[in-house]
Amino acid sequence: MASRVTFIGAGNMAGAIIGGMIDHGHPAAAITATSPSDEFLAPLRARLGIRTETDNAAAVRDADIVVLAVKPQIMRGVCEGLRDALQARRPLVISVAAGLTADTLQTWLGGDLPLVRCMPNTPALVGAGAAGMFATAEVSAAQRDQASELLEAVGLVEWVEEEGLLDAVTAVSGSAPAYFFLMFEAMEEAGVKLGLPAETARRLAIQTALGAARMAQQSEFSPDRLKRNVMSPGGTTERAIEHLERAGLRQTLSEAMDACAARAREMASELDQR
Numbered sequence: 256m257a258s259r260v261t262f263i264g265a266g267n268m269a270g271a272i273i274g275g276m277i278d279h280g281h282p283a284a285a286i287t288a289t290s291p292s293d294e295f296l297a298p299l300r301a302r303l304g305i306r307t308e309t310d311n312a313a314a315v316r317d318a319d320i321v322v323l324a325v326k327p328q329i330m331r332g333v334c335e336g337l338r339d340a341l342q343a344r345r346p347l348v349i350s351v352a353a354g355l356t357a358d359t360l361q362t363w364l365g366g367d368l369p370l371v372r373c374m375p376n377t378p379a380l381v382g383a384g385a386a387g388m389f390a391t392a393e394v395s396a397a398q399r400d401q402a403s404e405l406l407e408a409v410g411l412v413e414w415v416e417e418e419g420l421l422d423a424v425t426a427v428s429g430s431a432p433a434y435f436f437l438m439f440e441a442m443e444e445a446g447v448k449l450g451l452p453a454e455t456a457r458r459l460a461i462q463t464a465l466g467a468a469r470m471a472q473q474s475e476f477s478p479d480r481l482k483r484n485v486m487s488p489g490g491t492t493e494r495a496i497e498h499l500e501r502a503g504l505r506q507t508l509s510e511a512m513d514a515c516a517a518r519a520r521e522m523a524s525e526l527d528q529r
C-alpha cells in the first residue's frame with residue numbers, strides 16, 4: 256500500500272512535489288495537503304484529486320509521512336500546533352524549509368521525532384527535481400529509504416551526512432532554478448537585440464539549456480571537455496567564452512552562491528528562538 260503523505264502547506268514547493276508524485280503514480284487519494292484557506296485548496300482538490308484539510312493537526316492523524324512545507328518564518332507556530340498530534344503518532348517528518356535546523360524544529364515539535372531535512376527544488380514538478388537530504392539520528396534505515404523513495408519519485412536525491420552542507424545544497428540546487436531562469440531572460444533579451452523575435456529566442460535558449468544538461472548528464476566527458484568541443488579555434492564560441500571569463504562569470508556565480516548559503520545560515524540564527 257502507498258504511504259499516506261500529508262503536506263503542511265500547499266504552495267509552490269509542495270505543489271511541485273505533489274504534481275511530480277502523482278505523475279509518477281503515487282495515488283492521489285493517499286496525499287493530503289493543508290492550507291489555511293479552502294478557497295485555495297478547492298481548485299487543487301478538483302485538479303489533482305488529492306485530499307485537503309484546513310486543520311493541520313487533523314491532517315496528520317493518519318499520515319505515515321508529514322512534509323512541512325510552509326515558509327520558515329511561520330514554521331514555529333505551525334510546528335507547535337502539530338506537536339501533540341505528531342508526538343502521538345510519530346510519523347516520519349520531512350522539513351523542506353530553508354535555514355531551519357533540525358534542533359530548532361525538534362524543539363518546536365516536542366523532540367525526538369524521526370526528522371529528515373530536505374532541500375528540494377521546483378523542477379520536481381516535471382520529475383526533474385534535485386534534492387539534498389539529511390537524516391537525524393532518530394530516523395531508521397527504513398524511514399531513510401521511505402524519504403528517498405518519496406523524493407526520488409520527483410528527481411535526483413543526494414544524502415549529506417553533515418547538516419550544515421544543506422546550506423551549500425540550497426546554493427547549488429534549491430535556489431538554482433532561479434539562476435537558470437534569469438539566464439533564459441537575459442539570453443532572450445540579448446537575442447531580441449540581435450534581431451530575433453522574443454519567442455524564437457526564448458525557445459532556442461531553453462532548448463539549448465535542456466540539450467546541454469542532457470549531454471552533460473549522459474556524456475563520459477567533463478563539462479570543460481564538452482565546452483571545448485563547441486569552441487572551434489578562432490571561432491565564435493571561443494569569442495563568447497573569452498568574454499564571459501573576462502567579465503568574471505565564475506566569480507559572480509561564486510559570490511551569488513556564497514550569499515545564498517550565508518542567507519540560509521542567517522535565517523537559521525534569526526529563527527532559532529528556542
Ligand SMILES: NC(=O)C1=CN([C@@H]2O[C@H](COP(=O)(O)OP(=O)(O)OC[C@H]3O[C@@H](n4cnc5c(N)ncnc54)[C@H](OP(=O)(O)O)[C@@H]3O)[C@@H](O)[C@H]2O)C=CC1
Nearest residue numbers: 264265266267268289290324325326327351352353375376
Ligand atoms: N519555492 C522553492 O523553490 C523552494 C522552497 N523551499 C521551502 O519550501 C517552503 C515553502 O516555500 P514555498 O512553497 O515557496 O512557499 P509558498 O508561500 O508558495 O507556500 C507556503 C504555503 O503554506 C501555506 N500556509 C500558510 N500558513 C499555513 C498554515 N498555518 N498551515 C498550513 N499551510 C499554511 C500558504 O498558504 P497562504 O498562501 O494561504 O498563506 C502557502 O500555500 C519554505 O520553507 C521554503 O524554504 C525549499 C526549496 C525550494
Ligand SMILES: O=C(O)[C@@H]1CCC=N1
Nearest residue numbers: 352353425429430431
Ligand atoms: O528562496 C528561498 O528561500 C527558497 C529556499 C530555496 C528556494 N527557495
